[in-house]
Amino acid sequence: MYDLIIIGGGAAGFFTAINAAEKNKNLKIAILERGREVLQKVKVSGGGRCNVTHACFEPSALVNYYPRGNQELLAPFQQFNPTHTIExxxxxxxxxxxxxxGRMFPLSNSSQSIIDCFIEAxxxxxxxxxxxxxxxxxxxVGNEWRLNTIGDKQYQTKKLMIAxxxxxxxxxxLQNLDLNIVRPVPSLFTFNIKDERLEDLMGISVENVLCQLGDAKNKALSAFSSKGAILITHWGLSGPAILKLSAWGARALNEANYEFDVIVNWLGKTDTESIRQHLHQQIVNQPKKNVLANAEFGLSIRLWKSLCAAAGIGEYQKWAETGKKHIAKLVEQLTASRLRVNGKSTFKEEFVTAGGVDLAEIDFDTFSLKKYPNLYMAGEVLNIDAITGGFNFQAAWTGGWIAAQNIANSL
Structure with a gap:
């Protein structure tokens, strides 16, 4: 008989086990891992460096990085947040x-530092x-849990954590325990786009881009927008702005079968009149200069040429030869390039799922189940997920720490 068994040898599971054991040294604790190795997601996170947390220390600001779980995590983050994680x-x-x-990593730049810390603890x-x-x-079974494993091995425990x-x-x-599961869908993915405006632009990164979802057949998508850096890839678009869009719009994009439009404002500016005036000024100030040869607004020359071409501006066209219609089309390409997305790609190893155990099932004071006070859950088994940047790990640390305090105090 164990005092605590944790199913899942990942971030939340280890953090729960260690904190419970250190608070109550008399506990008999086991971690059950289905694979041959533990902490595999910790190992690959952040390109093998482990993005431990994020330098957002105010709980009311921190919750804004969680498309699902933001309301429920506010009080838990007041108990255990990135400041406590670092300590x-x-x-x-x-x-x-x-x-x-703002991302935070071990000084060693190696996830092995985190793994070694956990194993030693x-x-x-x-x-x-x-x-x-x-x-x-x-x-x-009464006030206890019985676990049957493949191979007929059986375990019994007073407290159970699922991580x-x-x-x-x-x-x-868990559905057999009469728990409601929110259907899982992918989150944190890049957009597959085939568009001549992006051809041969692989590797170009643009800062402070404004992106918005949009589709004539699905008006609800227009509610999702984000701002940040964008990266042009050989398959389409990636970068923080795209990943944020994929996270916040995860369910809506799944329902759209990953066929939709993304409207890209490459300048991140919504004052189109000032942009139009700036371009008209070039006609006055630089009439003999080639339009395509002189990039404006700090854009890379390759991207500028592509957007100019899409606006119908010729390869050898001078500013003096550029009229109102060309300017209007160029402003549209700069601030509202509509690109058709057909499919998605997983972002590196950072696969995240939107979905899991319905948050209404959880008592967030303890991270236990309302129906089963001696059953606990933390991490991505719950319908909690965040954008990239260390936020998913922080939710795991917070849930594991709070659960551990309750478990240790109640045994």
């Missing part, structure tokens, strides 16, 4: 550094790590 790791010898974009607290163990069924991430098989098991 937790540095207390255990893992120094954390901040990068220019488990060793010190005598937490069992049991690999290659897939749970086949979960039974509530399996986005695992369809586990969600099916």
């Amino acid at each position: 937790w790791f540095e207390k255990r010898g893992v120094r954390i550094k901040k990068e220019a974009d 488990c060793y010190q607290s005598r937490i069992e790590i049991i690999k290659n163990t897939r749970v086949e069924s979960i039974e509530n 399996t991430g986005s695992d369809t098989a586990v969600w099916k098991l």
Whole structure:
């Protein structure tokens, strides 16, 4: 008989186990992991550096990075937020550094620092790590839990934590406990686009772009917009602005079968009249200059040429030969390039799912289930997800820490 079993050897699972064990040293704890290795998502996160958290320390601002879970996480973040995360790791010898974009990584630039920290903490607290163990069924027996695994091995525990991430098989098991599961759909993905305006522009990055979803057949998509850097790839568009759009619009884009329009304002400026006046001024100030040869607004010359061509401006056309119609078309291309998206691509290893256990099932004071007070959940098994930048890990640390306090205090 265990005091606590955690299903899932990932970020939330390890954090729960370690914090519960350190708060109550008498607990018998085990982590059950279905695979051959633990902490695999931690290992690949941030290109192998592990994006531990983000330098957003105010809970009311932090929740704005979570398309799902933002209201529910406000109070938990007041208990355990990025400030506490940094302190937790540095207390255990893992120094954390901040990068220019706010992402935070181990000073070592290696996710192995986080993995070693967790494994050592488990060793010190005598937490069992049991690999290659897939749970086949979960039974509530009185005030305890019985777990049956493939291979007929059975485990019993007083408290159970489920921290399996986005695992369809586990969600099916949870439905047998009469829990509501929000249908999972992909989040954090890039857009597949074939458009002559983007041809041969792979690798170009533009800062402070304004993007908006839009489709004549689906008016609801126009509610989703984002601002940030955008990256042109050989398959279409990526970068923070696109990833944010994919996260906030995850369910709507799934319903649209990933066929929709994205309207790109390459300048990030909504005052089109000032842009039009700037272009007209070039006609006065630089009448003999070739339009395509002199990029405006800080755009790369390749992107500028492409947008000018789309506006019907000729290769050898001078500003003096550019009339109101060309200017109007160029303003449209600069501020409202409508690109057709047909499909999506996973963003590196940062696969995130929107969906999971309905948040109405959870008591966020303890991260336990309202129906089963001795059953806990944290991480992406819940219908909580964030944009890229360390926010998904922060939700895992917060949920795991709060659950651990409650578990340790109640045993």
